Amino acid sequence: MEKIHTPEVDALFDAILSLENREECYKFFEDALTTKEILDIAQRLKAARMLKSGKSYTEVIAATGMSTATISRVSKALERGAGGYAIVMERVEDK
Numbered sequence: 001m002e003k004i005h006t007p008e009v010d011a012l013f014d015a016i017l018s019l020e021n022r023e024e025c026y027k028f029f030e031d032a033l034t035t036k037e038i039l040d041i042a043q044r045l046k047a048a049r050m051l052k053s054g055k056s057y058t059e060v061i062a063a064t065g066m067s068t069a070t071i072s073r074v075s076k077a078l079e080r081g082a083g084g085y086a087i088v089m090e091r092v093e094d095k
Helices: 007-018 022-032 035-052 057-064 068-080 084-094
Strands: none
Touching: 022 035, 035 057, 035 068, 035 084, 057 068, 068 084
């Protein structure tokens, strides 16, 4: 497995943390990622929210069009991952 904690990744995360609003996020991510990559990440977050709320894989597939393999990966991240989805969902729900 590749090491994720590198100076380059630190610099990337610092750059993301420097963004001040949604419009700046759009500008940065449109430059850094393909449209498909952005939409895929957004769909994974949607799937995580749905799974957390008790929706079935079938319901998530119907709402997102994602493969069962990707939904399974999101589910595993929710259960045994680093807790990133939980942090983001908790903070966004608080707003």
